[in-house]
Amino acid sequence: MKTLLKTVLIALRNLNRQKRRTFLLGGAIAFGIAIVTLINGFAGSFVENVSENFSNLLAGHIFVQGVEKTAAGKEYRTIADDGILLDIMTEQEMPVTFVSKRSEFTGSLIFQGESIRQTVVGVDWDEEQYLRERLVLLEGDFENMLVMNDRGERNGIILTEAIAEALNVELGERIIARMRTVAGQQNVGEFVLAGVSYDPGLFGQLAAYADLSYVNELLTLQPKQYQTLGIFLTDLGLIDQEAERYYEVLSQRVNVFDRAVEEDGQNPVEALFEQADEQTWTGVRYRLFTLNDVLSEVDEIVRLLNGAALVILLVLFVIIMVGITNTFRMIMYERVKEIGTMRALGMQRPRVQVLFLLEAFFLAMGGVAFGLVVAGIIMLILSRIYLGLDSAIFILLKNGYFTFTVRPLQVAMNTGIVAALTLLAAFLPSRKAALMPPVDALRA
Amino acid sequence: MSIVRLEDVHKVYPLGETHVRAVNGVTFAIERGDFISIAGPSGSGKSTILNMIGCIDTPTEGSVYIDGRPTSGLTDRQITRLRHQFIGFIFQSFNLVPVLNVFENIEFPLLLGSEVASKEERKEYVDFLIEEVDLTRWRTHRPNELSGGQRQRVAIARALVTRPQIVLADEPTANLDSKTGEGIIELMKRINRELETTFIFSTHDPSIMEIADHIIRLLDGSVIEDRRTATAGAKA
Ligand SMILES: Nc1ncnc2c1ncn2[C@@H]1O[C@H](COP(=O)(O)OP(=O)(O)OP(=O)(O)O)[C@@H](O)[C@H]1O
Numbered sequence: 217m218k219t220l221l222k223t224v225l226i227a228l229r230n231l232n233r234q235k236r237r238t239f240l241l242g243g244a245i246a247f248g249i250a251i252v253t254l255i256n257g258f259a260g261s262f263v264e265n266v267s268e269n270f271s272n273l274l275a276g277h278i279f280v281q282g283v284e285k286t287a288a289g290k291e292y293r294t295i296a297d298d299g300i301l302l303d304i305m306t307e308q309e310m311p312v313t314f315v316s317k318r319s320e321f322t323g324s325l326i327f328q329g330e331s332i333r334q335t336v337v338g339v340d341w342d343e344e345q346y347l348r349e350r351l352v353l354l355e356g357d358f359e360n361m362l363v364m365n366d367r368g369e370r371n372g373i374i375l376t377e378a379i380a381e382a383l384n385v386e387l388g389e390r391i392i393a394r395m396r397t398v399a400g401q402q403n404v405g406e407f408v409l410a411g412v413s414y415d416p417g418l419f420g421q422l423a424a425y426a427d428l429s430y431v432n433e434l435l436t437l438q439p440k441q442y443q444t445l446g447i448f449l450t451d452l453g454l455i456d457q458e459a460e461r462y463y464e465v466l467s468q469r470v471n472v473f474d475r476a477v478e479e480d481g482q483n484p485v486e487a488l489f490e491q492a493d494e495q496t497w498t499g500v501r502y503r504l505f506t507l508n509d510v511l512s513e514v515d516e517i518v519r520l521l522n523g524a525a526l527v528i529l530l531v532l533f534v535i536i537m538v539g540i541t542n543t544f545r546m547i548m549y550e551r552v553k554e555i556g557t558m559r560a561l562g563m564q565r566p567r568v569q570v571l572f573l574l575e576a577f578f579l580a581m582g583g584v585a586f587g588l589v590v591a592g593i594i595m596l597i598l599s600r601i602y603l604g605l606d607s608a609i610f611i612l613l614k615n616g617y618f619t620f621t622v623r624p625l626q627v628a629m630n631t632g633i634v635a636a637l638t639l640l641a642a643f644l645p646s647r648k649a650a651l652m653p654p655v656d657a658l659r660a
Numbered sequence: 661m662s663i664v665r666l667e668d669v670h671k672v673y674p675l676g677e678t679h680v681r682a683v684n685g686v687t688f689a690i691e692r693g694d695f696i697s698i699a700g701p702s703g704s705g706k707s708t709i710l711n712m713i714g715c716i717d718t719p720t721e722g723s724v725y726i727d728g729r730p731t732s733g734l735t736d737r738q739i740t741r742l743r744h745q746f747i748g749f750i751f752q753s754f755n756l757v758p759v760l761n762v763f764e765n766i767e768f769p770l771l772l773g774s775e776v777a778s779k780e781e782r783k784e785y786v787d788f789l790i791e792e793v794d795l796t797r798w799r800t801h802r803p804n805e806l807s808g809g810q811r812q813r814v815a816i817a818r819a820l821v822t823r824p825q826i827v828l829a830d831e832p833t834a835n836l837d838s839k840t841g842e843g844i845i846e847l848m849k850r851i852n853r854e855l856e857t858t859f860i861f862s863t864h865d866p867s868i869m870e871i872a873d874h875i876i877r878l879l880d881g882s883v884i885e886d887r888r889t890a891t892a893g894a895k896a
């Protein structure tokens with residue numbers, strides 16, 4: 217024990233001997249760790265932010281849809297009676313904060329000879345607050361959505377900037393919508409442009425938003441019917457578990473599709489939707505999917521980011537390792553006499569090696585600590601900069617700010633990798649130092 | 661029994677195609693408590709012989725006995741332990757550990773062995789030695805803040821701290837001016853008397869050589885003289 221303490225002391229003081237060299241090597245290690253920690257930190261909050269932002273755009277964490285199939289083989293979505301669906305939530309005491317009820321169609325929007333295909337989502341504006349807080353309006357106002365026309369219809373519509381420009385339409389102007397009812401008949405509606413939203417353009421386009429009852433009317437659904445029930449939970453982390461629970465009970469009460477059967481490389485939601493094309497049934501069949509299913513590609517991105525971080529870490533450290541090996545070889549020659557002296561005085565070979573390895577270890581740990589502090593400071597600064605809700609990378613941000621989530625386990629892993637590689641780099645020189653015959657070392 | 665005995669010791673260094681006979685059939689014995697100088701001109705084999713006695717080098721031929729035991733055929737671990745237990749070293753260029761202060765340098769060998777001395781005991785003995793070599797004022801200074809003579813006094817204390825039977829000093833005065841050098845030898849001699857430690861030092865300086873009470877003179881790897889001086893009698 218006493219010996220080890222003294223060895224530690226000597227190793228530390230040896231590091232202090234060549235300050236410039238220590239700072240250069242330690243700095244290189246710090247740089248590597250800082251970069252990797254930043255990427256990890258970014259990737260760590262990436263899923264959460266993207267999920268959060270998407271959950272608001274998609275209006276839920278867990279989604280339930282009803283699908284009916286006609287004798288002609290046409291399928292259409294409708295939740296005629298959502299009593300069962302809502303009951304399960306309360307019965308099971310699910311941690312729900314809010315539910316959204318939406319219908320949608322994809323059709324052509326036409327204005328003065330210009331035509332464009334677009335998905336139009338019907339939203340219950342009286343109840344739904346989430347979208348109002350999330351959607352950034354460049355022009356117009358949400359209040360416009362509550363205005364009724366002379367037939368008592370709320371026919372306001374919010375288009376994205378790109379669509380509004382493509383149609384060259386201004387606030388208050390009338391847009392014709394050509395679409396099909398749930399039964400597949402042609403139908404025509406008329407919207408008034410109520411607002412223009414900012415579209416970050418990532419992960420596909422934003423939909424156009426209109427009023428639920430008017431969209432239902434065009435689809436020939438009843439005003440209170442809808443197609444997709446979106447459930448918001450208190451915590452994104454609960455999605456998988458709660459979806460499982462909900463599906464379990466749901467499958468006992470109504471007809472359901474299999475939970476997303478994932479095939480190679482296929483998005484689980486696509487796989488789920490294909491079931492409806494392939495199967496026949498009568499009445500309503502329900503399907504359930506989650507935000508995680510929709511964003512399974514995002515997980516892929518995160519894996520890629522973390523993988524890239526790991527590759528960067530390894531590449532950086534292979535370079536740093538070469539530096540460490542060279543430095544310790546140099547150190548060995550500089551201190552050859554010292555080593556010879558210690559050996560003559562009775563220091564055993566393994567201890568000589570330990571002395572070198574400890575020095576390398578402390579160098580690595582000093583570098584890691586410094587790098588973590590630097591990364592922390594950079595994160596702190598970045599997370600203070602307001603990038604705005606209309607920023608191009610808004611989907612990655614939280615309320616317009618960068619956020620970083622640093623997982624202790626990941627930091628521990630990176631630290632471990634650095635420690636292992638540093639020790640590996642110092643191993644050969646330290647071994648050489650230990651094996652040097654004392655008489656040769658002393659003569660040098 | 662002699663504390664050190666060399667029997668027909670040879671040391672041959674390969675040197676390119678040929679080889680150098682550094683030590684050529686040397687036989688002598690050193691008694692416990694002796695104060696010995698191994699003298700001779702440069703290249704006569706002084707260092708080579710001290711290294712073999714110090715168990716940091718091995719003879720090509722012949723045997724070295726320390727306290728009656730042969731030093732050949734031991735593992736590195738055993739030989740290192742033997743050095744630690746039996747032998748103290750003083751070097752020509754002091755060889756202190758630069759990152760340790762005077763106290764720590766002297767204490768250092770105590771931390772290498774398996775002996776279990778308490779911190780108090782260690783401190784007490786180190787402080788005793790510091791006083792013995794008159795460095796109390798410099799106790800917490802690092803080697804680069806000391807003069808050559810002071811550094812060599814630290815080295816003497818360090819060599820003594822494990823209470824070795826033998827202290828080897830290879831030209832301990834070569835890097836010092838003659839007055840300081842003599843002081844160092846006198847200090848060694850005093851300790852030799854007080855602690856009855858066997859001191860073996862090498863030198864090529866005749867005046868310093870004569871301070872010893874047993875002189876072994878070398879030339880070209882052979883002993884040309886092995887005698888006790890007048891002071892030896894005074895001691896007995
Ligand atoms: N490692 C070695 N390889 C080859 N030759 C060596 C080696 N070490 C010593 N020698 C040779 O052995 C001979 C004796 O050397 P040694 O160092 O023992 O002499 P020395 O009496 O200590 O000389 P000095 O007073 O200069 O220190 C010299 O000729 C030297 O060149």
Ligand SMILES: [Mg+2]
Nearest residue numbers: 706707708830
């Ligand atoms: Mg010599």
